[in-house]
Amino acid sequence: MAGQLSVEDLQRIAEVGQEAERACAGASSEAALEEVRIRYLGRQGVIAQAFRALAGAPAEDRPRLGQLLNALKADVERAVRRRAESLAAETGLTRLAEERIDVTLPGRGPLPGRRHVLSRTMQEMAEIFIGLGFEVVEGPEVEADHDNFERLNMPPYHPARDAQDSFYLGGGWVLRTHTTVVDVHVMERRTPPMRAISYGHCYRRDPVDASHSPMFQQLDGFMVGEGVRFSDLKGVLLHFARAFFGPDTRTRFAPSYFPFTEPSAEMAIGCVICGGRGCAVCKRSGWVEILGCGMFHPRVLELSGIDPERYTAFAWGMGVERLAMLRHRIDDIRLFYEGDLRFLRQV
């Protein structure tokens, strides 16, 4: 092997390099690759033996051969490292693939809780009026007949009491027929100006059907001050209607009668079911009444110790179920109090 570097020597080195790369590529597992590495790069491996054989080469060839062998070693090491990386990536993928699950299985977990549509509706309505500076208060459900009726200008046997046939408990106690009675309590405890709303259970002795329940929820409000006008009542309720039913809601005020307001009005909105074209809900009129309102009768203010010449007041009252029924297209008031979970979860 002495003398000039033979073509053979050079070829041999190149062949070893190609063989090693093929072996790396062919190693199908980390263990097989380790065998390849030991065969070429191990202490008894092909390249180590070649280095040892270098000693027998002619002195003038050694540096050149040494360079070639070092380059070969680096090439093989790179090939082994690359293959190791790609093998690691492959086995990682395999493992994740083995962890595959059926992603189309349905979800699993507890059913969510939900607040009653009426308690949410009342809260939402209250928030609209809080935004207009109203205070939200509450009053008792059992009232003195005197407070519920007389102080609202409805003496016994007044024809207007017909619309509010009431449940009595004995001893002159009555289940309140409207939350308007809370207005009276606020007025007797406070001094003007004041604006407040209240909501909660009311009771009327109506036979039960799809639109009547002996117990229902009402929301009432009023405002007392100097220079409070009927036009302010319209403005406040228009704001409410648009906030609750949407910015395009149309409203209409028509004369009505309540013993405790004068002038009295009924507010209707453009039917939310048919958009005003006429349907069964609005009795083909395109309008649905949603609340009664008016300026408090001077007598009501007087009975609460407020000077009706100095102060004027407006007030309104509305059935919460009716508004919720219109908004959610609910056709039977009894559903609210039956407790069927399919209903309670739906609306």
Place this chain on the structure above:
Amino acid sequence: MRVPLEWLREYVDIDIAPDVLAERLAGAGLPAEEVIQAGEDVVLDLEVTSNRPDCMCLLGIAREVGLLLSHPVRLPDGYAERPRTGRHTGRTRRTVAGRTSRRGASAPVAAPRDAGDRVRIEVEDPAGCPRFTAAVIEDVRIGPSPAWMRRRLEAAGVRAINTVVDVTNYVMLETGQPMHAFDCDRLGTRRLLVRRAHPGETLETLDGVTRTLDPDMLVITDGTRPVSLAGIIGGRDTEIGDRTATVLLEAAYWHAPTIGRTARRLGLRTEAAARFERGADPNAPPAAQSRAAWLLAEMSAGRALAGMVDVYPAPVQPATVRLRPARACAVLGTEIAPAEMVRILRALGCRVTPGRTLSVQVPTFRPDLVAEVDLIEELARVYGYDRVPATLPRGDTTPGTMAPVLAADRAVRDTLAGCGLVEALTLTLVRSAPQLADGEPRAAIANPLTQDHDALRRSLVPGVLEVLATNAARRIGDAHIFELGRIFVPGGDGHRPWERRSLAIALMGRWRRGWNVPAEHASVDLHHLRWILDVLCEELALSADDVCPLSAAPADLAGTSPLGPARWWHPGRSAELRIGGHPVARYGEVHPDLVAASKLPHRAYVAEIDLEALYGLAAGRPGGARVSDEIPPVPAPRPIITARAFTALPRYPEIERDLAAVVPDAVAAGRVETIIREAAGPWLEAAELFDVYAGPPIPAGHRSLAYRVRLRAPDRTLAADDAEEILTRVRIALRTRAGAELRE
């Protein structure tokens, strides 16, 4: 009020389509409940509010239509003529005025051929009957009325009967003045006396019912017995029959509240009562009499004697009301010119004297117009509510607020919904028969509509159990619900019931749903309920300081307690939760007997919480003071749920140790936890129970409770020695106080 348009056109021209007319009337406060197409004609079924007696007749509606369409109103034949009153009526009035006796007015007998000669009218109670007119009709022919009259009556919803009765109904519908016809020959003495009924007096009314009267009711008697219930319905004995030859026609004016009360008391809502109780026109009876006489003559059905009897001791004068145009504009928030106001008021039938303040004489057919504000409403009504602008209130606005108790309700509702509960609302009206054998008296409704709703609920528990049952019956077996509302504790004889805020939670079935969820992890149980209560207490910044088995608590709390009796719950699976020594909740598995009685398909869990007490405690009011329906003198008092202060996140690491104590079954887990807390001292951050085990190698009658104890000091890193010292204290305490063996 059914208004056939064909009939209405007799009094006023209508040159707009029926649906447009209905729209205009609605804008003026007379909405049509229905527009009925009746053959060729259209009938408007108008809703007349109880303050508008003047609109309870065709002429009244014609006046409104004339006002809206600017058309004149034509009065019917005979109506405008004032009938000549009897020779003696003038004297009658003087007699009344001069007398002080309770006898009232009387029209004495006079010469023949005059109504006053045939009948004598006495009014004993002029306050109840301010006016009574009587006409006598001779040569009466009883038979069917002419077709046109029958058609109109029937279109208006009144059954045609015979000439005389039909004329009285026709005149009532036309003019609003109810009339009553007596068979003159069947009146015993021909002397009619108006008086209060005697106690226990009876009258068989036209509908065949014998009614017992009381002294608050007014009757017309023939001197011996009642023959008519004043202003409401006639008596059977003096009814017009086929052989009636002479008729006494009554048109009177009655005290409205008396008629209203009697009609309600007897449950007799007649057309006449509906008009009188609203307040008729005291000056209408003569015109109605003359119209009736004209119609009977026209139909050849009878001839009125001259000299109608008119007992009217104190004629009602039209009221005069002051109206300040500036005040009207200020109240309405719109400018209406004074001249326009005068025009509107005159069109309504008022006499107006113009000036800075208008002096307005109101016609007697508008008894609802008594004060300035009534006239302001009339102005707005005719001017058009829709022409009043929408404005926002002027002046300072204070921020809106919510009563603390309502804000607390919202937080509780949100918290419970966050725990997976669905909010239910049930009727507060319940059956007084105790469904749950709670033995508690309930506040009874004196006039219930049905037996199902004859009392106020005493507890929310029956309601939520019924919701579970309702759902179970509809094959919905998984239900987790709550209700927040008031309960009513009876106050005793005639006293106001005590209203108290309460809360109930009811659980049944699975709370985790879906495939492959092991049953023991899927189903609700007592511990699930306890978790919800803990979350609720935490929301209110409270913690239970005592939980004891319900079997160790009093079976029944005090009679006014808002918590139900112990027998509602399974004795071994229920507890009472106390805060500050107050029982605030009872909860656990529903007693199997109650499960069966409520028809529930399987075990259910229910908690009853005295929310009023919890709020009182949260607000720092000892003893759970009342918080509901307080309206304080000024708004925005202290909240019930205060914002919680932030505690700095820990800066030093924790040390965790596990500790398993084998204790006799009689030692409650709560007791073990209390001992750990007390013995560990302030560095104990948490002691979480993570395993409960019974079975080998644990000796029988014992169980192992394993806790993960987390220790942390706020100001330094704990050393292992510190932890060991604390755990040693805990072990000793468990051994000595709970008889525990410690497993490592």
